[in-house]
Amino acid sequence: MSPSELRAEFPIFAARPRPFHYLDSAATGQICRAAAQALLGFEAAARANVKRGVYRLADEATQAFDRARAEIAAYLGVRDAREVILTSGTTFGLNLLAHGLVGRLAPGDEILLSTLEHHSNIVPWQLAAGRVGAVIRAIPVTAEGRLDLDRLDEVLSRRTRIVSVTHVSNVTGAVSDIGRIVEAARAVGARVVVDGAQRVPHGPLDVEALGCDAYALSGHKLFAATGAGALWIRRDLAEELPPFLGGGEMIRRVSFAGTSFAAPPHRFEAGTPPIGPAIALGAAAAWLAGLDWQALAEAEAALTARLLAGLAAIPAVRVVGPTGTQGRLGVVSFAVDDVHPHDLCQLLDSRGLCLRGGHHCAQPLHDALGLEATTRASLALYNDASDIDALLEGLEWAIRRLA
Amino acid sequence: MSPSELRAEFPIFAARPRPFHYLDSAATGQICRAAAQALLGFEAAARANVKRGVYRLADEATQAFDRARAEIAAYLGVRDAREVILTSGTTFGLNLLAHGLVGRLAPGDEILLSTLEHHSNIVPWQLAAGRVGAVIRAIPVTAEGRLDLDRLDEVLSRRTRIVSVTHVSNVTGAVSDIGRIVEAARAVGARVVVDGAQRVPHGPLDVEALGCDAYALSGHKLFAATGAGALWIRRDLAEELPPFLGGGEMIRRVSFAGTSFAAPPHRFEAGTPPIGPAIALGAAAAWLAGLDWQALAEAEAALTARLLAGLAAIPAVRVVGPTGTQGRLGVVSFAVDDVHPHDLCQLLDSRGLCLRGGHHCAQPLHDALGLEATTRASLALYNDASDIDALLEGLEWAIRRLA
Amino acid sequence: MSERLYDEAILAEAKSQAGAGALECPAVRVEADNPLCGDRITLELAGSPARIEALAHRTRGCLLTRAAASLIGRRAPGASTADLRAAIAELEALLTAGTPAERWPELAMFTPVRAVRSRHDCVLLPFRALAEALDRLEGR
Amino acid sequence: MSERLYDEAILAEAKSQAGAGALECPAVRVEADNPLCGDRITLELAGSPARIEALAHRTRGCLLTRAAASLIGRRAPGASTADLRAAIAELEALLTAGTPAERWPELAMFTPVRAVRSRHDCVLLPFRALAEALDRLEGR
Numbered sequence A, B: 001m002s003p004s005e006l007r008a009e010f011p012i013f014a015a016r017p018r019p020f021h022y023l024d025s026a027a028t029g030q031i032c033r034a035a036a037q038a039l040l041g042f043e044a045a046a047r048a049n050v051k052r053g054v055y056r057l058a059d060e061a062t063q064a065f066d067r068a069r070a071e072i073a074a075y076l077g078v079r080d081a082r083e084v085i086l087t088s089g090t091t092f093g094l095n096l097l098a099h100g101l102v103g104r105l106a107p108g109d110e111i112l113l114s115t116l117e118h119h120s121n122i123v124p125w126q127l128a129a130g131r132v133g134a135v136i137r138a139i140p141v142t143a144e145g146r147l148d149l150d151r152l153d154e155v156l157s158r159r160t161r162i163v164s165v166t167h168v169s170n171v172t173g174a175v176s177d178i179g180r181i182v183e184a185a186r187a188v189g190a191r192v193v194v195d196g197a198q199r200v201p202h203g204p205l206d207v208e209a210l211g212c213d214a215y216a217l218s219g220h221k222l223f224a225a226t227g228a229g230a231l232w233i234r235r236d237l238a239e240e241l242p243p244f245l246g247g248g249e250m251i252r253r254v255s256f257a258g259t260s261f262a263a264p265p266h267r268f269e270a271g272t273p274p275i276g277p278a279i280a281l282g283a284a285a286a287w288l289a290g291l292d293w294q295a296l297a298e299a300e301a302a303l304t305a306r307l308l309a310g311l312a313a314i315p316a317v318r319v320v321g322p323t324g325t326q327g328r329l330g331v332v333s334f335a336v337d338d339v340h341p342h343d344l345c346q347l348l349d350s351r352g353l354c355l356r357g358g359h360h361c362a363q364p365l366h367d368a369l370g371l372e373a374t375t376r377a378s379l380a381l382y383n384d385a386s387d388i389d390a391l392l393e394g395l396e397w398a399i400r401r402l403a
Numbered sequence C, D: 001m002s003e004r005l006y007d008e009a010i011l012a013e014a015k016s017q018a019g020a021g022a023l024e025c026p027a028v029r030v031e032a033d034n035p036l037c038g039d040r041i042t043l044e045l046a047g048s049p050a051r052i053e054a055l056a057h058r059t060r061g062c063l064l065t066r067a068a069a070s071l072i073g074r075r076a077p078g079a080s081t082a083d084l085r086a087a088i089a090e091l092e093a094l095l096t097a098g099t100p101a102e103r104w105p106e107l108a109m110f111t112p113v114r115a116v117r118s119r120h121d122c123v124l125l126p127f128r129a130l131a132e133a134l135d136r137l138e139g140r
């Protein structure tokens, strides 16, 4: 599929006035046609609640919902689709895990996170740890904005029961070496949770081979709709985890004398799920799985290199994160001397450039870097060289005006 | 708006082959055109993440999201829209409340529910109560399937700290006398939570006048999309409640040394919200608010009466719930001698009738009624007499075949 | 399609209630339920790990569940456990892939259920109870 | 629209940094921040509940915040507290309803911000700090 054919699969590009350079896919991806059609097809022409009804419309809805589960499982490399829980997003998935995993810790047990994490992979653990008296530690970052795994020994201990890290940083684009983390965690008997929000939009993967115990993602970042996500939990762990939310569909039998719960995945899917958004997520995963990811990864690396080279040529700009393209994806954050990220993003908007300024829900990382905020450009499969060039030109123009 | 004009506002009726008699709106309503357009308009042509971005697309998304909050507030009769939290649905809202309210109870403190409740208003309280040693009691039901408020004194005590009841039963259609419950709860200093899932599709309301402290609803039952809902919490209560989920956007400042939280509603909206479904919910609420609810309520009561009269004329049928139209809405469940609800619903499906059979996530109520399952027909503003007549004819035909 | 589910064969089988009741000295008793609808079967077996001598069941459920239980009640007594296991596999193949059953041709009455995923469990419930009972009988 | 936000008036006001610094003996010191972007102002006042004698601020923020702080720094010294309160109300009316400011016509430079809701807080931050400082000065 050529770059322009690919763009044609994303309705927003035909809908927005030009110029339109969308460089904020790390915040939310644009929806692909397959997902938009699946969403509207369900919501407007085939809607029924799932998991119970026997009339055709309801039965078809249940089948579509389970098909989405299977499509997501296939995209993640999960063989048994029942290990995939349909959620409302990464944040929800991480909270579910924090609730279930931390609830069983003893005071003084340790949870290992990292300085690179998104708040969604920090705050749920803090809230849960506070309830049981568990201790939170953090893997430090290198000057390049990567996990400093050479210092893993300093923070991993025999009391570490859980390690939860991001697969890809939403600020620096650095890809974590999950294999090495899993190995170290296994050595002390800790479970490993991976925040996959920023990794999944860059191609299918094999979470079973990754070796972790759980993997969370959001549909809206995977070119599906807002409102749904998925959480993979390895079967042995899922079976021992208690429920998180209570409600319909997650039970076996309810009475005031005592309630028993359904097996996974239903145990973790209380209430009416986000059916349409989940079906859209399945459709996106199925469509994405058919693309040539070797070619797409090369294209993304080339664009990232072009962007990094262009930024390096602007004296006032300092890139936060790896300056090469090895072990990193197309998420590039930078600071500009004497220019506030919000002013920069606002002015770039007048040229149709959509970038995000702020702490990107990663305040500990910004604290470690000594910055209050940065400006971020993040790439997805629909970006091309014209986006990069417009950004670089726009930056020089904006800096002249603002600095 | 005439009945057929009204139906034209719901895309599914043009999309499905006829006959199509949708009588399962208590499980999920069909989406209205206003909501479907708002959903697709956002997801496919205007998508950006909310609450942070400054570029136009992001700013407009944030404004649309806040407009939805205001539209829902207006539908509920809430004056300050900041008291409305956008959630993923009723189940989530009730879990959020159970987590926050029960966390502060002492062992032996009491939570008062009712035998009429949906599992979503039972299990979250059981899970939370189990953690603190609180005790759950239940208001009994009358033979008619109403809350037996004459026995409120037996179950309400000076240790009752929370009362959580449904506004309308999803099985019997009975409308709860919330005013009387609030009065009794106030006398012992208890907070009152209302599950509004089944009430809101039947017209705008004034929750402030109702006198309760919190009110939960689901968008998919209010003719919007699956994936979003809303929770109203009275300001004084919201301000004292701790966060539920942790993640992006609900914080004030995050660090490993300690994290502080944003004010409501953001404190309770962790992570990327279901933006499209929430915008659709706002659009549905705004459209619904403009209808003539006096006329719609009369029409629903007339259909309900027609259905009840027809059912009374079939000897094998026994209606569960009020047999009159006073203090009840158009949700009608019934048992048929020697016919299993699933067989009945399945056979009715061959005539385009969509009904639900089962315990409707209300096992304690079915236990109290001595039934394993019932068959339920539930009405919404798009139903008309042809639906009722098709159901009654279908029932007689099916009973002849199955009994 | 929903109507075809209730053809004469299924109605007749459900009504005949073959095997309904209890055994005096069952070698094995199994209870199974379908949590989604609360349907329930209690199934009892007598016999050896090679051959079933007697089978009885008490079934509360929909017509599909009752027809499946009755079919088992009719065919099991005197059958080899291998034959019963093969029948279970045949039913599963019928529901998931549409493969016609050869050993128990009566299973054909469940062919229309294939299209209605939410009812598979109804038909399967008695067969799952049977599988568990066979496991126990064989000491697995 | 995004470009109009950065017209000469705002850029010049932000650069002039009127009032930047600290007072030797402030009667009141207020700190305020914008949690969404981390921008922060420390604002100090000296004077009576009727009239401001001196005002100083240390502001870390975007151009909009800095321009707003500078405008306050320029106009506050010598102004009556009533005038300052009126200016705060004028800014709010400008941002929410587009009502032109009369007392402080310079507020007109913020007119383009009206269309960008996410930047309202940037302009408002120094004014909110001012409002809190006035409250304290007046002993509220």
Ligand SMILES: Cc1ncc(COP(=O)(O)O)c(C=O)c1O
Pocket (backbone or CB within 6 Å): A248, A271, A272, A273, B026, B027, B089, B090, B091, B092, B118, B120, B121, B166, B168, B169, B170, B195, B197, B198, B218, B361
């Ligand atoms: C009375 C009642 N409460 C709560 C719920 C749960 O709503 P949801 O599944 O949308 O979370 C329902 C819906 O079935 C209901 O009828």
Ligand SMILES: Cc1ncc(COP(=O)(O)O)c(C=O)c1O
Pocket (backbone or CB within 6 Å): A026, A027, A089, A090, A091, A092, A118, A120, A121, A166, A168, A169, A170, A195, A197, A198, A218, A361, B248, B271, B272, B273
């Ligand atoms: C690394 C990372 N983790 C978690 C999240 C949270 O995802 P969501 O807001 O969709 O729940 C994000 C999204 O911003 C992210 O980038």
